[in-house]
Amino acid sequence: MTSMADLIRQLLEARRALASELDSDLADRGFPDVRPGHAAVFLGVDRRSGSRLTDLAEHVRLTKQGMMAMVDDLEARGYVRRVPDPNDARAKLVRLTARGRRAAAECRRAMQSVEQRTRRQLGDRRYDTLRETLEELAELELEAEA
Amino acid sequence: MTSMADLIRQLLEARRALASELDSDLADRGFPDVRPGHAAVFLGVDRRSGSRLTDLAEHVRLTKQGMMAMVDDLEARGYVRRVPDPNDARAKLVRLTARGRRAAAECRRAMQSVEQRTRRQLGDRRYDTLRETLEELAELELEAEA
DNA sequence: TCCGATGGTCAACCTGATTGACCATGCCCG
DNA sequence: CGGGCATGGTCAATCAGGTTGACCATCGGA
Numbered sequence: 424m425t426s427m428a429d430l431i432r433q434l435l436e437a438r439r440a441l442a443s444e445l446d447s448d449l450a451d452r453g454f455p456d457v458r459p460g461h462a463a464v465f466l467g468v469d470r471r472s473g474s475r476l477t478d479l480a481e482h483v484r485l486t487k488q489g490m491m492a493m494v495d496d497l498e499a500r501g502y503v504r505r506v507p508d509p510n511d512a513r514a515k516l517v518r519l520t521a522r523g524r525r526a527a528a529e530c531r532r533a534m535q536s537v538e539q540r541t542r543r544q545l546g547d548r549r550y551d552t553l554r555e556t557l558e559e560l561a562e563l564e565l566e567a568e569a
Numbered sequence: 570m571t572s573m574a575d576l577i578r579q580l581l582e583a584r585r586a587l588a589s590e591l592d593s594d595l596a597d598r599g600f601p602d603v604r605p606g607h608a609a610v611f612l613g614v615d616r617r618s619g620s621r622l623t624d625l626a627e628h629v630r631l632t633k634q635g636m637m638a639m640v641d642d643l644e645a646r647g648y649v650r651r652v653p654d655p656n657d658a659r660a661k662l663v664r665l666t667a668r669g670r671r672a673a674a675e676c677r678r679a680m681q682s683v684e685q686r687t688r689r690q691l692g693d694r695r696y697d698t699l700r701e702t703l704e705e706l707a708e709l710e711l712e713a714e715a
Numbered sequence: 716t717c718c719g720a721t722g723g724t725c726a727a728c729c730t731g732a733t734t735g736a737c738c739a740t741g742c743c744c745g
Numbered sequence: 746c747g748g749g750c751a752t753g754g755t756c757a758a759t760c761a762g763g764t765t766g767a768c769c770a771t772c773g774g775a
Contacts, residue, residue: 428612434580477752487753488733538576553702554579635722
């Protein structure tokens with residue numbers, strides 16, 4: 424009855440559920456246009472000096488083109504801006520705007536809030552086990568690819 | 570360090586890892602064009618009389634339009650065909666072709682194989698806990714939506 | 716017999732990615 | 746010093762796997 428297909432679907436559903444929790448939490452905090460995917464960018468950007476696109480992409484395991492799209496989006500919405508990197512004329516630094524800093528802060532809070540709710544629902548032990556298991560799953564299967 | 574964003578990403582990665590395992594397993598069994606998503610359809614179709622699109626969609630928690638696309642695809646590849654439902658002129662029944670039955674059988678085997686490998690990697694206890702936890706996660710968060 | 720519910724379909728769109736091609740700049744090595 | 750590969754960013758096209766909305770024919774109960 425419960426097959427691999429279900430497991431795969433469950434993973435998707437769990438992800439969607441958490442993402443949409445995060446999304447609505449963020450909306451409640453006054454940032455309805457910040458999407459769960461953006462969160463990782465906010466968290467990855469160096470607060471002082473800004474971060475390079477490529478580094479950001481690597482950090483969240485995304486292609487640089489994918490990160491480009493995110494940053495384009497965030498820039499259009501006024502959360503970040505790109506400034507030339509003084510140390511490397513090829514590079515640009517992605518920096519948070521004032522608004523971006525506010526959003527990033529709320530984002531961190533929203534994530535903590537969702538995490539806490541999830542921990543409460545599942546219990547600490549199961550929550551930790553889940554994270555551990557998922558990590559192992561992704562790693563081991565990733566090896567299998569190679 | 571490990572935040573909600575990571576958990577969400579891990580869910581995605583684990584899903585991708587399993588799906589691609591299934592995919593390559595299926596390819597090895599001679600059905601390279603059967604995608605993991607198709608598996609659920611194969612498993613859902615009633616072997617005797619065929620199944621309605623709507624029922625199939627519901628079964629895998631997909632919109633009927635989404636299922637339509639799957640079935641269109643599978644039909645174009647010769648795995649299923651649509652026949653009119655003798656009991657309801659509105660409805661059509663999705664039935665497996667001979668080729669579809671072969672693919673479905675391999676599909677079941679592939680899923681078992683991936684499941685067994687995963688169980689071995691994780692250990693039975695953690696595997697079962699994972700499934701349980703995911704189910705709970707999806708359910709509880711789903712309630713929160715409403 | 717009428718009318719709302721149901722089954723299937725078309726079309727448009729979205730998210731979150733991917734690969735491939737490019738170009739400017741950086742930097743090591745001979 | 747110069748040549749050439751590596752790196753950072755960008756554009757474009759494409760994909761998977763969905764979504765919502767609008768429609769129409771048929772069904773079936775009041």
